[in-house]
Amino acid sequence: xxxxxxxxxxxxxxxxxxxxxxxxxxxxxxxxxxxxxxxxxxxxxxxxxxxxxxxxxxxxxxxxxxxxxxxxxxxxxxxxxxxxxxxxxxxxxxxxxxxxxxxxxxxxxxx
Amino acid sequence: xxxxxxxxxxxxxxxxxxxxxxxxxxxxxxxxxxxxxxxxxxxxxxxxxxxxxxxxxxxxxxxxxxxxxxxxxxxxxxxxxxxxxxxxxxxxxxxxxxxxxxxxxxxxxxxxxxxxxx
Numbered sequence: 001x002x003x004x005x006x007x008x009x010x011x012x013x014x015x016x017x018x019x020x021x022x023x024x025x026x027x028x029x030x031x032x033x034x035x036x037x038x039x040x041x042x043x044x045x046x047x048x049x050x051x052x053x054x055x056x057x058x059x060x061x062x063x064x065x066x067x068x069x070x071x072x073x074x075x076x077x078x079x080x081x082x083x084x085x086x087x088x089x090x091x092x093x094x095x096x097x098x099x100x101x102x103x104x105x106x107x108x109x110x111x
Numbered sequence: 112x113x114x115x116x117x118x119x120x121x122x123x124x125x126x127x128x129x130x131x132x133x134x135x136x137x138x139x140x141x142x143x144x145x146x147x148x149x150x151x152x153x154x155x156x157x158x159x160x161x162x163x164x165x166x167x168x169x170x171x172x173x174x175x176x177x178x179x180x181x182x183x184x185x186x187x188x189x190x191x192x193x194x195x196x197x198x199x200x201x202x203x204x205x206x207x208x209x210x211x212x213x214x215x216x217x218x219x220x221x222x223x224x225x226x227x228x229x
Contacts, residue, residue, distance in 0.1 A: 034217050043201055043220035044154070085152065089217075098167050099218065101146075101154045 001026055004090050006102035013109055017078045021105045023088030024070045031093035033064055035073045038085045078109045114138050117202050117221035124192055125229055132187045132224045134202030143185040145177060146201040160185055192228045199223045
């Protein structure tokens, strides 16, 4: 079983749609959780951290469920510019500083 | 100002050659990484350095040798390049807060080096 699993998609949605991605992780000792966005032929960029209380940044909402060991990302009112690959990242918060990346979920928003 | 910069951006070379990729960060971060992203877009960690000390060395052929002259730089040297080494190599950095506990603030990535071995 992979340490971090994501539905690879692709998700093809019309503009204005609401779309949700889930991610599960296997190590219950994981402490920090993130969503990154990667555009085609670009580097991954930190989208948002994920907290147990849930957090929101504009149209984006991230949730963490420690009991079930999953993380979610909700995008409301999708824009064409949201088309990208979304990477779920989980960290143990050790001095090693190692984070484990999911394989990504591809989103295409169509007019 | 570029936060994490890698050079070169593109590298095309023949099998058997030796090449280096350089990375510098001006964020004051204390941890730097090399990641490899293959043709299937999977991102895998190769090495991690914390304050110039090697922390993570994943299962990577010993043809790959990282070097960190100071905590702002992490270079990657590859000997005897093989076709399977073709990929995008990303450098990244992060800061961590020690003391009461290590906190992970996430990574800042460089723009990548697209290596093609022919």
